[in-house]
């Protein structure tokens with residue numbers, strides 16, 4: 001079978017290797033789609049702080065069950081599946097307290113351990129989730145980033161009837177906004193400096209968009225939400241400007257969820273956090289319940305997903321996915337690698 005190996009930043013070799021046999025507790029997945037995400041792009045540029053080379057990428061994956069080990073009872077050949085790409089220790093404090101997604105020794109497939117950029121990929125059955133037959137294999141490959149959004153929104157709690165501001169309209173920001181809307185938010189406003197991404201957010205049915213370089217963000221918040229402003233602000237970029245906006249435009253007592261991954265250390269006015277009793281939450285990845293909710297949202301057609309899959313590349317041209325992203329001038333959402 002073929003495997004795509006990133007041997008060094010910016011270099012992918014397609015190798016022909018032995019097809020793996022599933023161990024007794026594993027499901028062997030025939031990989032169908034891999035989504036390329038922001039963290040993968042950091043690996044491509046050699047900028048990911050916790051990844052060494054060679055590495056097999058691929059953590060946003062959908063496929064079908066090709067085979068399974070003798071102890072696996074809950075899957076059949078041909079089942080559509082996704083998997084959670086986390087490898088956890090099971091013994092640290094977070095693992096012992098139901099927070100395995102922030103395991104002290106967390107490894108993520110495609111970064112610190114091999115990912116699924118190969119024709120067949122074995123995964124421990126506990127981490128594999130079966131999908132309804134009606135779910136498209138394209139949408140299935142978005143379950144992973146949707147789960148990131150589900151978990152981020154759940155850090156606030158129930159958004160039903162709440163005003164939600166999302167800073168950043170990339171794939172994660174877009175999905176966070178869509179999940180908030182699907183969860184009954186009263187109004188969702190999304191902010192981005194890219195006209196392309198604003199357009200995508202509108203196509204996906206987000207209530208309002210703003211370009212903070214053209215319009216006054218504080219004024220727009222008042223126009224869209226009224227004087228009570230945003231109940232929750234989800235920062236989905238990970239740069240100084242957006243975290244500053246979050247703290248500056250928060251209402252007294254509102255909640256900020258930090259979703260973006262910061263390349264550079266930001267400076268945050270914690271005086272405002274104190275004085276306004278702001279609640280500041282981090283969010284990382286997801287748990288199984290977030291995957292289950294994501295699968296449900298997709299099954300019930302609650303999300304607009306076709307218009308965020310903007311590009312496709314065949315598996316044997318894996319590197320082209322990154323070339324295409326480089327050449328896009330930021331005008332892309334999800335690039336899908338097709339098998």
Ligand SMILES: [Zn+2]
Nearest residue numbers: 037038039060
């Ligand atoms: Zn990802």
Ligand SMILES: [Zn+2]
Nearest residue numbers: 089092095103
């Ligand atoms: Zn652990």
